[in-house]
Amino acid sequence: MTNRIAGWNIAAARSRKGPSTVAGGAARFEVGERTRHPVKEASDVVALPGGRFLIVSDRSDKVGVVQADGTFSKLKLPGLPNGDSQLEGVAFDPVRNHLLVMREEKGELLRYEWNPEKSAPPKLEKTFKLKLDGPANKGIEGLAYLSGDLSPTGTPQLLAAHEGSPRQLLMLGDGGNGKPVKVHLEDQVKSVCKDFSAVAVDPRTGHVFISSDESSTVAQLELKRSGDKIVGRLVQSFPLRDKKDKPLQRIEGLTFNDQGDLFVLTENDGALQKLKRR
Numbered sequence: 001m002t003n004r005i006a007g008w009n010i011a012a013a014r015s016r017k018g019p020s021t022v023a024g025g026a027a028r029f030e031v032g033e034r035t036r037h038p039v040k041e042a043s044d045v046v047a048l049p050g051g052r053f054l055i056v057s058d059r060s061d062k063v064g065v066v067q068a069d070g071t072f073s074k075l076k077l078p079g080l081p082n083g084d085s086q087l088e089g090v091a092f093d094p095v096r097n098h099l100l101v102m103r104e105e106k107g108e109l110l111r112y113e114w115n116p117e118k119s120a121p122p123k124l125e126k127t128f129k130l131k132l133d134g135p136a137n138k139g140i141e142g143l144a145y146l147s148g149d150l151s152p153t154g155t156p157q158l159l160a161a162h163e164g165s166p167r168q169l170l171m172l173g174d175g176g177n178g179k180p181v182k183v184h185l186e187d188q189v190k191s192v193c194k195d196f197s198a199v200a201v202d203p204r205t206g207h208v209f210i211s212s213d214e215s216s217t218v219a220q221l222e223l224k225r226s227g228d229k230i231v232g233r234l235v236q237s238f239p240l241r242d243k244k245d246k247p248l249q250r251i252e253g254l255t256f257n258d259q260g261d262l263f264v265l266t267e268n269d270g271a272l273q274k275l276k277r278r
Helices: 187-192
Strands: 029-036 042-048 052-057 062-066 072-076 087-093 098-103 108-113 123-129 140-146 157-162 168-173 198-201 208-212 217-226 229-239 251-256 262-266 271-277
Touching: 042 140, 042 262, 052 087, 087 157, 098 140, 140 208, 140 251, 157 198, 187 217, 187 229, 208 251
Parallel strands: 042 087, 042 251, 087 140, 140 198, 198 251
Antiparallel strands: 029 271, 042 052, 052 062, 062 072, 087 098, 098 108, 108 123, 140 157, 157 168, 198 208, 208 217, 217 229, 251 262, 262 271
16 A cells, blocks of 8 residues: 655746745655665765765765665765764755755864766865854754745755754855854744754755654745745645654655655665655
8 A cells, every 4th residue: 555645736947046936735745665775874865966866974974876776886075084074964056066064063064066977076165164053963954955946035045954952944055155044934843843854945846844853754844035034834744654654763864856756864774765756
């Protein structure tokens, strides 16, 4: 029997500039296959062009790349200590070919120049020190790139999910620069997510999906401008389950492919769970 998650969606284009005019309701998914990977202490994932995925670990300076055919390779990121990378977030900007990673406890955001279509290794371009609220071990747990067409500001942004104490969704410049701006979240968002463990942007609607490890839940948000504020409105929330209807454990990452399928990374079982768009 196929597990289903109710809702619906509409298609949307992606580009770098322009105000967001995209709207949509609750997305609908069904539980699909699982992709295996050998990354230990996996901490976040991002979809790359061509059906590939890049997975980071908080214990290594080498990230894993899962090819569309399921083959696996490793990629070294310069500027990180091997064995204690502290990586807890990753995002990819396909316009500027920027790979961005977050070191949680150091509060550092690193930006690399990297074209996944070429053989050249990533080049560390810039390191930002972010001033964040709360303890270091409850810092940024996930990153996501938001294109200009889908952004409520009309310009590309980098989204960051702050785990807890307090739970926050933050916006930065797409290159990682600028002072973090807090998205004003509806109380319902925090009521369904006990913590924030990952964040992703739906390429069809521009809606933001935030996962909660403690709640085994995903919240779907619509970002809107309200005066000089950006507000996050809850569209829906749904539990994260496998094909046997068991809650997913140790949820560390979320990402969407270009088709709008949602992928969920769990920490130590070497699995990437696909939620197929309906």
